[in-house]
Amino acid sequence: MISRLYDDKSRALVAASIERRRADARGLLFRSLLQVCLLMTLALLAVLLLTVAFDSSEQLTTRLWDFLGGTLRSQSSDDKLGVHQGIYGSMWIAIIVALLAFPVGIGGAVYLEEYAPRNRFTSFIEVNIRNLAGVPSVVYGLLGLALLLNGQFFGLDRFTGGRSTLSGGITLAILVLPIVVITAGEALRAVPVSLREGAYGVGATKWEMIRTQVLPYAAPGILTGTLLSMARAVGEAAPLILVGAVTGRLGDNPGLFEVSALDDRFTALPIVITSWTQQSGRDVGFATAAAAAIVVLLVLVLIMNSAAILLRNRFEKKRG
Amino acid sequence: MTDEAPRLIERPTVATVDDDSALAQSTAAAAPVTQTPDAVFESRDVNVYYGSFRAVRDVTFDVPRNQIMALIGPSGCGKSTVLRCYNRMNDLIKAARVTGSISYRGTDLYHERVDPVEVRRRIGMVFQKPNPFPKSIYDNVAYGPRVAGQKKDLDNIVENSLRKAALWEEVNDRLKDSALSLSGGQQQRLCIARAIAVDPDVLLMDEPCSALDPIATARIEDLMQEIKQDYTIMIVTHNMQQAARVSDTTAFFTADTHSENDTRTGILVEVDTTQKIFSNPSDERTENYVTGRFG
Numbered sequence: 001m002i003s004r005l006y007d008d009k010s011r012a013l014v015a016a017s018i019e020r021r022r023a024d025a026r027g028l029l030f031r032s033l034l035q036v037c038l039l040m041t042l043a044l045l046a047v048l049l050l051t052v053a054f055d056s057s058e059q060l061t062t063r064l065w066d067f068l069g070g071t072l073r074s075q076s077s078d079d080k081l082g083v084h085q086g087i088y089g090s091m092w093i094a095i096i097v098a099l100l101a102f103p104v105g106i107g108g109a110v111y112l113e114e115y116a117p118r119n120r121f122t123s124f125i126e127v128n129i130r131n132l133a134g135v136p137s138v139v140y141g142l143l144g145l146a147l148l149l150n151g152q153f154f155g156l157d158r159f160t161g162g163r164s165t166l167s168g169g170i171t172l173a174i175l176v177l178p179i180v181v182i183t184a185g186e187a188l189r190a191v192p193v194s195l196r197e198g199a200y201g202v203g204a205t206k207w208e209m210i211r212t213q214v215l216p217y218a219a220p221g222i223l224t225g226t227l228l229s230m231a232r233a234v235g236e237a238a239p240l241i242l243v244g245a246v247t248g249r250l251g252d253n254p255g256l257f258e259v260s261a262l263d264d265r266f267t268a269l270p271i272v273i274t275s276w277t278q279q280s281g282r283d284v285g286f287a288t289a290a291a292a293a294i295v296v297l298l299v300l301v302l303i304m305n306s307a308a309i310l311l312r313n314r315f316e317k318k319r320g
Numbered sequence: 321m322t323d324e325a326p327r328l329i330e331r332p333t334v335a336t337v338d339d340d341s342a343l344a345q346s347t348a349a350a351a352p353v354t355q356t357p358d359a360v361f362e363s364r365d366v367n368v369y370y371g372s373f374r375a376v377r378d379v380t381f382d383v384p385r386n387q388i389m390a391l392i393g394p395s396g397c398g399k400s401t402v403l404r405c406y407n408r409m410n411d412l413i414k415a416a417r418v419t420g421s422i423s424y425r426g427t428d429l430y431h432e433r434v435d436p437v438e439v440r441r442r443i444g445m446v447f448q449k450p451n452p453f454p455k456s457i458y459d460n461v462a463y464g465p466r467v468a469g470q471k472k473d474l475d476n477i478v479e480n481s482l483r484k485a486a487l488w489e490e491v492n493d494r495l496k497d498s499a500l501s502l503s504g505g506q507q508q509r510l511c512i513a514r515a516i517a518v519d520p521d522v523l524l525m526d527e528p529c530s531a532l533d534p535i536a537t538a539r540i541e542d543l544m545q546e547i548k549q550d551y552t553i554m555i556v557t558h559n560m561q562q563a564a565r566v567s568d569t570t571a572f573f574t575a576d577t578h579s580e581n582d583t584r585t586g587i588l589v590e591v592d593t594t595q596k597i598f599s600n601p602s603d604e605r606t607e608n609y610v611t612g613r614f615g
Contacts, residue, residue, distance in 0.1 A: 192451075194447060194449060195451060195454075197447060198451040198453060199463070200412060201409070201445040202464030202514060202518050203464060203468060203518055212463070212467070
């Protein structure tokens, strides 16, 4: 039996000493401040989405399929006005970026993280790649102009056909390359040392260790990074203007999977949006068309990001 | 291999070894000098450096075959570092450098013609924290044989390895489940199964029970006793009772503190039978440590 040690007086003293005395005002203030930050972000997004949805509603409800299948015209009242060429351009740019930037970028990252010796030269290279990721996109447009249109250095203009979807795609692939290297490198660095040691410990070679442990483990992270960089490429306008994206009127209207049109004159959704917005001063009807094009681009990016998330979840499930 | 092996020999010392080992046969033929009849490893003046920092100084001792040798000592005395020299795990740390010589059945492990990948197939390792691969239980055990090029008979290898590791009864109905769904103790036994699936000669265990509860620890200790007729085992442990319980021989390490730059270098104090180390050690530092007066 334990005797009661405390009389009523000492218990009252203890109760008083641990009683809540004042509200945590600073904590509450900090919390509300954070809420305001979040709300501001959401509010801006809401304003954007609502105005765009409102402006675009007429185009998208009355003539959705005509709009999706239509082309760049000089009058907004034209029945054939639409974004088909923009979808074609943006879609193929995304494909070209995936085919060029992903393997090269991921390969470069694997070499840099796993094989390259740690010395001043490699850290110099790493710093430069980080800097390249911050270079304004217009500069990459100039690179594309020199390399792919004017054919300086390698005469690549004969291959790309000059001002073409191909040139646009390659330019944007170069633009996102540093981002792919950085994000893939970060995913590779996150692979636990214990996994590497485990593989080495039972006699795996370096290549086997990378193929069976490092790459599968890093795959979700690599995928997220690369697909976000693809979304960035699809949203770029400035470099495409420099490699000759058409802003005014474009006659050709290739089928979505017509590969032969890749070296023809092209446009892309961000260009369509820019150009229609500019023209809305002269011809008010273009404003609603631009809003509708924004909706199409947003949907495209949304589809790509959802695909990225789905794929990542699948890889993560595999990782266990 | 038979032609190659003699060229790898730097110090021909070990004579008595397995008859079925081609490597050993040629060694024995080249140098019939007997020093310690049953040594699997002989290390001589081993120093390990991290950059310019010397982590371990002048370690010299032999590891007897088919026994369990415990490496004990206070934190930071370099016992894990020493253990990782035996399967060239220190190679993976860029700044690490090993001098002196470690011979495995008479062949210098650090000779330029020695392939660390082959070394690790013969000298397996179990790590401090259970590190199963994020794959199925089956694929974990089959991993080593697969990278060694084995394609047939994997089912048998997996079953035998899991049986040896005393895990088969618990997992045989869910071999396809993720290894990460196992408990910590089961994961560590899985790692032991994974290590013995490549049929190594030696098992290096780096504090294999430090993350486990007493029951799981006891299972692993029993397991070590069962498998020691097939393997030579070296175990690093912080737990002196564990060393006393499981090992045949014990090496006691301690750390030398350098007052000028406050760095510590691991040194080997003494190696002897476990019974002697714990009842009547020759060195005062060992006695202080095993009686709990220091460390």
